[in-house]
Amino acid sequence: MTDSSGPLIEVRDLVKTYDVSRPWLARVLERLPVQTLKAVDGVKFTIRRGETFSLVGESGCGKSSVARLVVGLDRPTRGSVLFDGMDLAGLRRRSDIAPIRRRMQMIFQDPYASLNPRWRVEDIVAEPIDAFGLVANRSERSGKVAESLRQVGLSPEDARKFPHEFSGGQRQRISIARALAANPDFLVCDEPTSALDVSVQAQILNLMKDLQQRFGLTYLFISHDLSVVYHVSSRIGVMYLGRLCEISAAKDLFRRPQHPYTRLLLDTIPDVEMTGRERVSVPGEVPDPIDPPPGCSFHPRCPFANERCRQEDPTPVQRGRGMVACHAVEEGRLPPFKRSDLGQ
Amino acid sequence: MALLEVDRLRVEFPTRRRALVAVDDISLTIEAGEVLGVVGESGAGKSVTGAAIIGLIEPPGRVAGGEIRFDGRRIDHLSDEEKRRIRGKEIGSVFQDPLTSLNPLFTVGQQLVETILAHSDRSADDARRHALRLLEDVGIPAAAHRIDSYPHEFSGGMRQRVVIALAVCAGPRLIIADEPTTALDVSIQAQIIALLKRLCRDQGTAIMLITHDMGVIAETADRVAVMYAGRIVEVGRVRQILRAPTHPYTTGLMDSIPRLGHDDADLAQIDGAMPRLHEIPDGCAFHSRCPHAFDLCRRRRPVLQTTGEAAAACFLFDQERSDD
Numbered sequence: 001m002t003d004s005s006g007p008l009i010e011v012r013d014l015v016k017t018y019d020v021s022r023p024w025l026a027r028v029l030e031r032l033p034v035q036t037l038k039a040v041d042g043v044k045f046t047i048r049r050g051e052t053f054s055l056v057g058e059s060g061c062g063k064s065s066v067a068r069l070v071v072g073l074d075r076p077t078r079g080s081v082l083f084d085g086m087d088l089a090g091l092r093r094r095s096d097i098a099p100i101r102r103r104m105q106m107i108f109q110d111p112y113a114s115l116n117p118r119w120r121v122e123d124i125v126a127e128p129i130d131a132f133g134l135v136a137n138r139s140e141r142s143g144k145v146a147e148s149l150r151q152v153g154l155s156p157e158d159a160r161k162f163p164h165e166f167s168g169g170q171r172q173r174i175s176i177a178r179a180l181a182a183n184p185d186f187l188v189c190d191e192p193t194s195a196l197d198v199s200v201q202a203q204i205l206n207l208m209k210d211l212q213q214r215f216g217l218t219y220l221f222i223s224h225d226l227s228v229v230y231h232v233s234s235r236i237g238v239m240y241l242g243r244l245c246e247i248s249a250a251k252d253l254f255r256r257p258q259h260p261y262t263r264l265l266l267d268t269i270p271d272v273e274m275t276g277r278e279r280v281s282v283p284g285e286v287p288d289p290i291d292p293p294p295g296c297s298f299h300p301r302c303p304f305a306n307e308r309c310r311q312e313d314p315t316p317v318q319r320g321r322g323m324v325a326c327h328a329v330e331e332g333r334l335p336p337f338k339r340s341d342l343g344q
Numbered sequence: 345m346a347l348l349e350v351d352r353l354r355v356e357f358p359t360r361r362r363a364l365v366a367v368d369d370i371s372l373t374i375e376a377g378e379v380l381g382v383v384g385e386s387g388a389g390k391s392v393t394g395a396a397i398i399g400l401i402e403p404p405g406r407v408a409g410g411e412i413r414f415d416g417r418r419i420d421h422l423s424d425e426e427k428r429r430i431r432g433k434e435i436g437s438v439f440q441d442p443l444t445s446l447n448p449l450f451t452v453g454q455q456l457v458e459t460i461l462a463h464s465d466r467s468a469d470d471a472r473r474h475a476l477r478l479l480e481d482v483g484i485p486a487a488a489h490r491i492d493s494y495p496h497e498f499s500g501g502m503r504q505r506v507v508i509a510l511a512v513c514a515g516p517r518l519i520i521a522d523e524p525t526t527a528l529d530v531s532i533q534a535q536i537i538a539l540l541k542r543l544c545r546d547q548g549t550a551i552m553l554i555t556h557d558m559g560v561i562a563e564t565a566d567r568v569a570v571m572y573a574g575r576i577v578e579v580g581r582v583r584q585i586l587r588a589p590t591h592p593y594t595t596g597l598m599d600s601i602p603r604l605g606h607d608d609a610d611l612a613q614i615d616g617a618m619p620r621l622h623e624i625p626d627g628c629a630f631h632s633r634c635p636h637a638f639d640l641c642r643r644r645r646p647v648l649q650t651t652g653e654a655a656a657a658c659f660l661f662d663q664e665r666s667d668d
């Protein structure tokens with residue numbers, strides 16, 4: 001049934017459209033058409049066991065939408081997600097779905113909003129234990145909660161406290177403890193450190209790495225911060241307006257970025273080491289996703305755009321274990337990428 | 345004489361049990377045309393410091409000690425009315441959320457014109473021409489058309505440009521910018537930073553740039569002050585502080601930043617967390633987390649000691665400490 005040599009996650013041509021029309025009555029009165037927004041448009045990737053696959057891109061490009069589809073919090077409009085070879089959409093019976101739900105857990109950006117303020121830490125962490133019936137009695141439950149808290153560097157005594165008694169970093173540890181309590185194989189982490197200070201971020205990223213090694217976890221990691229992504233990832237997918245423009249091994253993406261948007265993102269990283277590199281200021285903004293530009297959706301901001309780019313969608317081209325969707329790359333007319341401070 | 349002098353500033357928030365000290369005896373200066381970065385983690389006292397300078401501490405919070413001088417004149421004990429005048433004309437402000445600075449009921453043009461009229465003797469027509477020029481200056485495309493739009497019709501990045509236009513429209517000599525790019529996308533952040541830098545250069549405006557983002561400091565500030573638990577632990581030329589910090593907290597902070605091209609398995613981390621206001625320990629506020637702490641650190645509070653172009657508040661660099 002399952003093939004342990006295959007990828008843990010396989011995402012096939014995922015599409016998610018949202019109806020963003022005005023309310024029905026207003027629409028009819030003002031004769032407005034139905035409006036849809038393609039938050040995810042043909043996204044395709046695989047995640048191997050034990051690796052960290054990351055999605056990066058600017059706000060609104062569809063990262064969280066993909067995350068929700070992958071863990072099954074949302075249903076795709078088209079396409080499918082295979083977990084350990086099984087199509088989530090194909091499972092109908094609760095008894096088939098529950099074990100898979102247990103194996104994939106999610107950690108969110110906002111450690112304040114994702115913990116119920118009226119629950120004690122014990123009950124928050126025990127949520128998956130209760131939901132999936134993982135223990136036989138109360139003392140086993142407390143034992144499991146204490147173990148999870150210890151694994152994330154908190155103390156078993158913290159179980160009696162409420163979320164407001166903790167700092168942002170500690171709350172994120174509680175979320176991670178809750179996820180671990182389910183004995184998962186796969187964690188989807190949606191901007192887990194974006195709301196935290198750098199010094200706290202370092203603690204959480206180190207913890208996540210440590211847990212990955214100890215428990216052989218597989219991560220889908222989401223962030224808009226390229227330096228963070230570089231640090232944690234095995235492979236990276238860059239998203240723009242609902243699409244993947246490039247997938248590559250982490251090191252290659254930074255040393256030899258192909259897609260012009262990847263290069264733009266790299267150029268906008270601030271120079272903390274003060275090597276004297278100027279941060280390039282790119283003109284323009286992300287277009288309105290309700291009305292994306294024709295052809296390559298990046299063409300209004302792309303320095304390499306030509307007539308073909310304005311009309312024709314670039315198709316993803318497989319390159320080794322990576323992928324890139326760009327006419328200029330395909331036509332071989334993209335100059336090599338140069339950056340002074342990466343020691344190339 | 346510096347444009348802004350903050351001298352032993354102390355800001356307290358009274359509570360039922362005792363007053364919490366959010367800013368504890370900090371001193372800093374900003375020269376005309378200079379960009380001073382203020383960094384530190386959330387709760388370190390950056391915003392409270394900025395709010396004290398522009399006279400916007402929310403009661404019952406209060407300036408409980410020290411002085412703030414602008415252009416040689418003391419401004420921390422002025423009446424609310426006088427503070428308001430200084431706020432519009434001499435000191436502008438830009439906050440993280442552009443919507444807090446904009447009135448949703450008026451067009452951006454109306455808001456700019458009103459502010460310009462309040463602080464100059466231009467005619468209404470002239471004020472509008474000036475407003476338009478400012479919008480063009482901050483990079484609003486089709487400004488002549490957009491001047492009559494409402495704030496909600498702009499994207500986040502465009503709104504922050506409008507806020508910057510509002511902050512500079514009366515020609516202030518100092519701008520307090522509190523996390524001006526934190527809510528924006530990276531590619532837009534770069535645009536806003538470039539804009540602030542250009543305005544500062546062209547008009548000789550000084551900026552106090554408050555942020556928790558070292559990258560923003562690196563490319564914008566001339567000098568930087570690092571705050572921890574309501575105190576300044578290190579201050580100096582930005583290049584020196586970022587490349588060769590001396591205070592153990594700054595060193596730890598710089599090492600915890602993930603960097604492109606660095607392949608260390610783990611990030612350096614400072615264990616523990618910054619103490620909350622009611623639990624700041626005696627002596628050096630950092631001592632419980634500091635790998636170099638020794639006996640004196642738990643008893644006495646270190647003061648800023650200048651060495652070369654930087655100053656750090658740490659006994660490791662205090663030549664006088666043997667005297668006690």
Ligand SMILES: Nc1ncnc2c1ncn2[C@@H]1O[C@H](COP(=O)(O)OP(=O)(O)OP(=O)(O)O)[C@@H](O)[C@H]1O
Nearest residue numbers: 018020037039058059060061062063064065066289
């Ligand atoms: N429930 C929804 N209804 C309508 N539109 C939605 C919904 N959820 C997301 N969208 C839209 O889909 C697009 C992608 O959103 P998503 O939250 O996935 O972006 P993101 O990449 O996670 O952004 P961020 O970095 O801001 O978290 C956006 O344009 C968003 O406004």
Ligand SMILES: Nc1ncnc2c1ncn2[C@@H]1O[C@H](COP(=O)(O)OP(=O)(O)O)[C@@H](O)[C@H]1O
Nearest residue numbers: 357366385386387388389390391392393402621
């Ligand atoms: N209105 C207030 N009442 C009580 N405490 C406050 C108030 N405003 C700020 N503080 C406290 O002062 C400290 C410094 O806050 P702030 O200056 O906002 O930090 P930051 O460095 O993140 O900008 C924090 O501990 C904060 O909780």
Ligand code: SF4
Nearest residue numbers: 296302309326327328
């Ligand atoms: S397809 Fe054309 S417009 Fe799109 S990224 Fe490539 S070169 Fe630029």
Ligand code: SF4
Nearest residue numbers: 628631634641658659
């Ligand atoms: S004064 Fe002592 S505790 Fe404080 S930073 Fe210096 S060495 Fe560490």
Ligand SMILES: [Mg+2]
Nearest residue numbers: 063064065190
């Ligand atoms: Mg998101």
Ligand SMILES: [Mg+2]
Nearest residue numbers: 390391392522
């Ligand atoms: Mg603040």
